[in-house]
Amino acid sequence: MTAHPLFDISGRTALVTGSSRGIGLALARGLAEAGCTVVLNGRDGDRLARAAAELPGGLVHTAVFDVTDGPSVAAGIAEVEERVGPLDILVNNAGMQLRAPLLEFTDSDWHRILDTNLTSAFLTGREAARRMTRRGRGKIVNVCSLQSEVVRPGIAPYAATKGALKMLTKGMCADWGPQGVQVNGLGPGYIETELTRPLVEDAEFSAWVRGRTPAGRWGRTEDLVGGLLFLVSPAADFVTGQVLYVDGGMTSVL
Numbered sequence: 001m002t003a004h005p006l007f008d009i010s011g012r013t014a015l016v017t018g019s020s021r022g023i024g025l026a027l028a029r030g031l032a033e034a035g036c037t038v039v040l041n042g043r044d045g046d047r048l049a050r051a052a053a054e055l056p057g058g059l060v061h062t063a064v065f066d067v068t069d070g071p072s073v074a075a076g077i078a079e080v081e082e083r084v085g086p087l088d089i090l091v092n093n094a095g096m097q098l099r100a101p102l103l104e105f106t107d108s109d110w111h112r113i114l115d116t117n118l119t120s121a122f123l124t125g126r127e128a129a130r131r132m133t134r135r136g137r138g139k140i141v142n143v144c145s146l147q148s149e150v151v152r153p154g155i156a157p158y159a160a161t162k163g164a165l166k167m168l169t170k171g172m173c174a175d176w177g178p179q180g181v182q183v184n185g186l187g188p189g190y191i192e193t194e195l196t197r198p199l200v201e202d203a204e205f206s207a208w209v210r211g212r213t214p215a216g217r218w219g220r221t222e223d224l225v226g227g228l229l230f231l232v233s234p235a236a237d238f239v240t241g242q243v244l245y246v247d248g249g250m251t252s253v254l
C-alpha cells in the first residue's frame with residue numbers, strides 16, 4: 001500500500017533552522033526521509049557537517065548563519081536559494097531556554113532569549129516569505145511550545161517568547177495567506193534534548209513530567225515528525241494560523 005498523495009512532499013526543498021541537534025535535527029531527518037532536499041542551519045559549521053553526515057545522503061546541505069542577525073539571515077537565505085534552489089518549506093526551530101526567577105533575570109538575558117526565540121522567526125520568516133509570496137506558494141512552521149499556552153515559575157521570559165511566537169504565527173498567516181503561504185505552529189511538550197537535560201536529570205521534576213502527561217512519558221524528538229510532515233504537506237493546504245500541540249496531552253489537562 002502506498003501513502004495517500006496528499007502527504008507526498010518528495011522533491012520539496014526545506015530549510016530547518018537550529019538543526020545541528022535535538023528537535024531540529026529530528027525534523028530535518030523526517031523531511032529528508034520523506035524525500036525533501038533539506039538544508040541544516042546552525043552557528044557552527046563543523047557541528048552541522050557532523051549532523052548532515054547522519055542524514056540520508058545526497059539531499060542534505062548546510063547553511064551556517066545566526067538567526068538573530070538580520071543581515072546574516074538575509075545573506076544566508078539568498079545563498080541557500082542560489083545554491084540549493086527555491087525554498088518550499090521553512091521550519092523556524094532555533095531556540096534556547098534560560099531558567100531564572102524574573103527578579104533575577106538580567107537585561108542582557110532578556111534580549112538574548114527574545115532575539116533567539118522570537119526575533120529569529122520574524123527575520124527568517126520575512127526573508128523566506130519575500131520569496132515564497134512572489135512564487136505564490138510556501139509552508140512555514142514555527143516551533144512554539146506547550147509554554148505558548150501555560151507557564152511555570154522560573155521560565156516567564158521563555159514562555160513570553162513562545163506565547164508571542166504563537167501570535168506571530170497567526171499574524172504571518174493573516175499577512176501571507178492571500179499569497180499562498182501557509183504558516184502554522186508546532187508545539188512540543190517536554191521532549192528529551194540538550195535543552196531539557198537539567199530537567200531530565202532532576203529525578204523529581206522528571207517524575208512530575210511523566211505524572212502530569214496523559215501519555216505518561218517524556219516526548220522523544222521523533223514524536224514531532226508526523227505533525228510537521230502533516231503541516232508541510234498538501235493535506236494541510238487549508239490549515240493555516242494553527243498551533244498543533246504534540247505534547248502527550250499535557251496542555252489539555254490540569
Ligand code: NDP
Pocket residue numbers: 017018019020021022023024041042043044047065066067068093094095096097116143144145146187188189190191192193194195196
Ligand atoms: P537544543 O538546545 O537541543 O537545540 C537548539 C538548536 O538551535 C541547536 O541546533 C543550535 O545550534 C540552534 N541555535 C540556537 N541559537 C541559534 C542561533 N542564534 N542561530 C542559529 N541556530 C541557533 O534545543 P531543542 O532541540 O530542545 O529545541 C528546539 C526548539 O524546540 C526550540 O525552539 C525550543 O524552544 C523548542 N521546544 C523544545 C522543547 C523541549 O522540551 N526540548 C519543548 C518545547 C519547545 P548551534 O548551537 O549549533 O548554533
